[in-house]
Amino acid sequence: MDKIVFIWMVNIFNFNFLAGQNSQQCTTEKRCQCKEVEPGLLADCSGLNLDFYPRFFDGIVTIDVSYNKLKDFPSTIDVPTTLKHLNLSGNLLRRIDTDKSRKLFSHINDLASLNLSSNLIPLDPNVYPADIFMNLTKLKSLDLTRNNITSVEFRTLDHVIKPLVSLEMFAIDGSEKISFGVGFGTLKYLWHLRLYGSCNRNRLLTIGKDYFDNLSNLRTLDISSEITRNFTTMDWTTSLCSLFYIHRGAISKLSHLKYLDISYNRELGLCGFSNITHDLPSTQIKIFRANYLHCNAGPSVTLFCDDIKPLTNTTLEELYFDGNNIDFAQTGVLYYLPVSLKRLTLRSNRWIQNRYTYCNTFGLTNLTYLDISDMNIHQISSDERYVDCLNFFRIINCEKLRSSSFGTSLNPRVWEACIEQCLKPQTIENFNAQTKRGEVYETSNISYPLTCSTPISFATNVNMFFVPRNLEHIVMNNSRLGHTLxxxxxASSNLKSLVLSHxxxxxxxxxxxxxxxxxxxDLSNNRCSYLSPYVFRELIALEKLILDNNLIGSAQILQEKNVRDLFSMQLKLKELSLASNGIKFLPTEIFRNLKKIRLLNLSKNQLSDWNVNLEHMRHLIxxxxxxxxxxxLSDSGMALIGSGFSKIFTIDLSINPIQCNCDSxxxxxxxxxxxxxxxxxKQYTCSLMKPNITDIPNANIYLTKKCSSYVSLTVLAINFIICFLALLVIVIIYRNRWKLRYWYYIAKRQYFRGYNRVADEKRYRFDAFISYADEDRIFVTKSVKTKLEEEAGLRLCIHHRDFIPGCDIADNIINAIHQSRKVIFIITEAFLKSEWCMYELxxxxxxxxxxxxxxxxLILVFKEDIPQNRIPQKIxxxxxxxxxxxxxxxxxxxxxxxNHLTRSIL
Structure with a gap:
């Protein structure tokens, strides 16, 4: 096992050494720390005064006793030789040259990381002997930040660090009293340097040209200022500490540099920023963070081309330039950003709309992410407490110095024609005119087809966004946009996400x-109260739509029939959020096309029931x-929601004023x-007349007793009435079944074939209709037909001869009876068994x-002797x-x- 973990718990009387009772747990967590890992298993011992340590097992690789008010280092008998990671940060350690520390660092030769930050150890050559880290040749990470910086110059720091031949990351408080001597030049693996800008009288004010001469192997450099926000005293002055100025040429020595962070150096300003950008072409910079370089209460500044022109010759991929009080940029400034740029954030500035807003950014072909949120946030609307700018006039002088290069030549890769178009206000007017005519807008040999399936006759102007062609993400949160979208x-069709909230x-x-x-x-928090049915019509690939915190509940479209068109094209939509919109009801057809929806959020509205079908939402979870x-919920509401139930479907009805009574x-x-x-x-509650019953299960028990008799009686009475009425209807229909059938066919004849009463006819078509069973056909054709038709001259209707082919048998029977003066029934055993014969009767x-x-x-002819008990009552x-x-x-x-039969017919 490569790692064995020891866990010790603290008791107010003594240490509870868990070697025996929790040894198995200690071998699975793989850490030794005085923190709560699982509730009830590990105690949180932060803040306790630990002046001595329990004995540790051999095999421990990690010990974390941070923030425990420790006053001395652990002894060698308490620390295993296998230790690789030791965290002593946030304690009360005052010296590093004690006997315990010397023995400790000689004892743990395999140590890979050591954290001594946030202690009281002064960065003083008298406290750090040159041989203190002599045996830590495998140490890769050393953190000495947030300690005391004395007024004594620490020029021999490189002698202390030089033995750490494996060191990769070094963090220390930045100070002019500390220098990186030639000893650092021997650390070929030192790739990461962090200089915190802690506030005191000896803070780092300037970085000279030769400051990083012995750190040529650095890959990442973090010289951002550390911000400490004390909400009790409202002391924010730390944000103004650390770097004051940096000379040109300081960063150019770092030829392998890929990551640079100079953020929160409130007094550095864009002058210092310009000096750094001047050096970046000599590096391999990939990520550059330059956020909040100005006092937040300072004046607005202008971004000039010369400030970022050197970036054109870099391979920069990410640029973070937030909170720098920029309100205006020189036209064409965006063209100096490098082609390699993939991510650009310009948050929390004071941008105002100007000509540069409409300039195309054709050169940024690799840009995929753009964030220009929190635009023009003023002091009164900020969540920070603004401190006074200490060097207000220095910022003004810096602006004058930088503005002296205004109007310099443009980047050679930028088309001059495009810049000229950006300078002409009529460009946008020409674009609007071309759009209405359905033409193609062309600029700098790049064409944009102005096509849209939605009619645009309503639009007076078209807002064209010239974004880089591969841009995928735009964030414009809280950017003072409005009032109508x-x-x-x-101009780019590769956009995948768009945030326009707040x-x-x-x-x-x-x-x-x-x-x-x-x-x-994301269109949340816009106070929107009007939606057109075609606002989302072109967004056919939309998968997540957020419309929270608006006023859609009062939108007129919810009252109109074309509300079904609102989400008609969102066939791929998976998440829809309409929370906090004051919605009182939802039209039944509003979500009819959302067949792939998975998450539907309608929380914090004013819905009182549910009337939207979920049956088609097969993927709703x-x-x-x-x-x-x-x-x-009404019965229909419960049925509609129940239609969407699946194995993984869940619904949240919490924090609703559910009532518990017989009606519910x-x-x-x-x-x-x-x-x-x-x-x-389990958190559902309901209001009930009886006190102390608020949860649903107990309310159900109470309501079962209260409402069961009433409900049972009601249900029984309703069932009895329904059964009685059904039985009555069945009896009436059965007793009058032949009359109902007869009138059905008479009505059918009257409305479809015409019908004349018998009294209106001068004569019948047939003298008699012969009703017989098929078994008696010979008797009818040989005897009855011969005697009555051939000899007596009567006209008979015989079904196998006179029924009209193609008509229903029932229709033929009714026609024959209706058109015959008499109906003769040949009663035999076969007749009584025939359904059609009984039907004719x-x-x-x-x-x-x-x-x-x-x-x-009616004439009945009994051809056979049939017992009385076998003759039907009707006959x-x-x-x-x-x-x-x-x-x-x-x-x-x-x-x-x-003879008798003939006379009966006549």
């Missing part, structure tokens, strides 16, 4: 064109409805049933009762009311039978 066209866009009209790759858009005005009982039951879907469910009886007013139109009823004949068994009686 009208038609915008980006501005003053009261109206979002749009559209935002040529941003088809935009995935992230989180719906935030917290801090609304939901007393309880079904909602409470729903919460209990689906509690695994509700985030922070019932339809004919209904016709006789309703349309023929009870005239005798028995007809036998009592209508004519019926028995077919004779003897041939001699058939003549009489046929």
């Amino acid at each position: 009208s038609y915008i066209y980006f 501005n003053q866009f009261y109206s979002l009209i749009g559209p935002i064109c040529n941003a088809t790759k935009l995935k992230y858009l 989180y719906l935030d409805l917290s801090e609304n005005q939901i007393l309880f 009982y079904s909602f409470i039951l729903w919460l209990i049933k689906c509690k695994e879907k509700f985030k922070k469910f 019932n339809m004919a009886h209904t016709e006789n009762v309703i349309s023929r007013q009870g005239t005798n139109m 028995q009823q007809i036998v009592q009311e209508e004519v019926y004949l028995d077919f004779p068994d003897d041939i001699e009686d058939e003549v009489i039978f046929w």
Whole structure:
């Protein structure tokens, strides 16, 4: 095992040595520290007076006893020889040349990092003997910052550091009393140097030309000032400490330098900045931080071309130039930024709109990130306490000195024609005119097609943003923009994220064109109360949209039918946030196209119910409805939310004024049933008449007793009424089923084929309609047809011969009955078994009762002897009311039978 960890806990009486009881834990954490790693496992011993140490195990590699008021170094018997990392920062150590320290540093030869910062050890040659670190040949990191800087010059520091042949990172308080002698030149691995600007009378004021002569191997150099904010005394003076001036040529000695930070040197100013940029072409600089180089209450300054012109000849990739009181830049200044630049931040300045605003930045082909947030923040709106500028007139003199080079020649790689266009105000007017005509705007041989699928007839002007062609991220947070976000066209189509929060866009009209790759858009905190339906129409690749802290709840579009068009093109949207917008209701169709939405935030609004369908949101995993005005959800609201439930779906209804009463009982039951879907469910509370019951589970128990009888009785009564009405309807329909069928077909004939009552007809088409079973077809065709049709001259309707092909059987039956004077039923066993025969019998009886007013139109012929108990009640009823004949068994009686049948028909 390469690392074994020891953990010791502190008791107010003695040290609790955990070798026996927690030895397994000590071998898994892999650190030895007096900090709380897990609640209840490790004690936080910061602030205790530890004047002695428990004995450590062999194999310990890391010891962290920072901020424990230690007054002396640990003894060698308490520290294992395997130690590699020792942190003694934030204690009360006063000397480093004690016997304990000498023995300690001779004992731990494998030490790789040593942190002695924030102690009381003076940076004095009398305290640091030359041989103190003699045995630490493997030390890679040494931190001596935040200690006492004396008035004694420490010119022999290189003799102390020289034995550290493996040293890679060195941190020390910057001071004019400390120098880096020739001994530092032998440290070929010293790549990282940190000079804190601690405040005292011996602070680092200036850096001479030869200050870094023996540090030629440096890769990173941090000489930024350390800011300490004391909120109790409101003492902010530390921000004015450290670097006062740096001479030209000091940084040029660092030919391998890749990272440089000079931030928070409040008195350095742009004069010192210019001296540094002059040296950077001699380095390999990649990252340059130059933030807050002016007193925050100082005057505004101008950025000239000469300030950044040397950067053109560097390979700089990241430039941070925040908080420098810049309100104006010389036209064309951006063209001097190097082509290699990828990230540029200009936050917290005082930029004002001018001609340089509209200049194209064609040369910055590698720029992907631009931040110009917090523009023109004044003293009264800042969260800092402004201190007085100590050298106000020195800043003014610096401006005069720098302005003497105004109007210098431009970078040769910049097109002169483009600069001339930037200087002409009519350029933007020409662009607007071309846009309305749908033309192509050309400048410096680069064409931008002015195309947008959304009609722009409403737009009076088009706001063209000439951004570098590969720019992906723009941050303009709190930049005093507004009041209307009208038609915008980006000259670059590679934009992926755009942050416009904390501005003053009261109206979002749009559209935002040529941003088809935009995935992230933040328009929060703009007090917006107007949205047009086409503001987001062109943003087809949008995946996250933030509209928090606006006034969308009062927007007219929520009342209009075209609200469905608001997010109609956001087919790839995954996150939508509409928190804190005063929304009282949501139109049902507002999210109809958000099929890939995953997170939907509607918290801190005024919603009282839910009426948006979630069924199409198959990927939705989180719906935030917290801090609304939901007393309880209606049945439809619960059903709509339930339609979006999936295995990973969660919803937040916390901090809502949920009511617990019988009216909301079904909602409470729903919460209990689906509690695994509700985030922070244990924190849900509700208002109840009975005191001391606020959580949902206990409220449910109370409501079950209170509302169960009422609910049960109500449910039982409703169910009984429904069943009774259903049974009544079924009985009525069953008893009148034949009449209903009959009237159905009569109505069908009347409206689709025409219908004439029998009384209006001069004669029937048929004398008789023969109803029989297929088994009796021979009897009908041989006997009935011969006797009645051929011999008696009657016209019969026989279904296999006279029914109209292509018509429904039921329609044919109704037509035959209606067009026949009589209906003859051949009653046999097969007849009684046939559904269609019984259907014909019932339809004919209904016709006789309703349309023929009870005239005798039914003739029953019993061809077979059928037992009485097998004859249906309907036929028995007809036998009592209508004519019926028995077919004779003897041939001699058939003549009489046929005569009687013929007379019955006529």
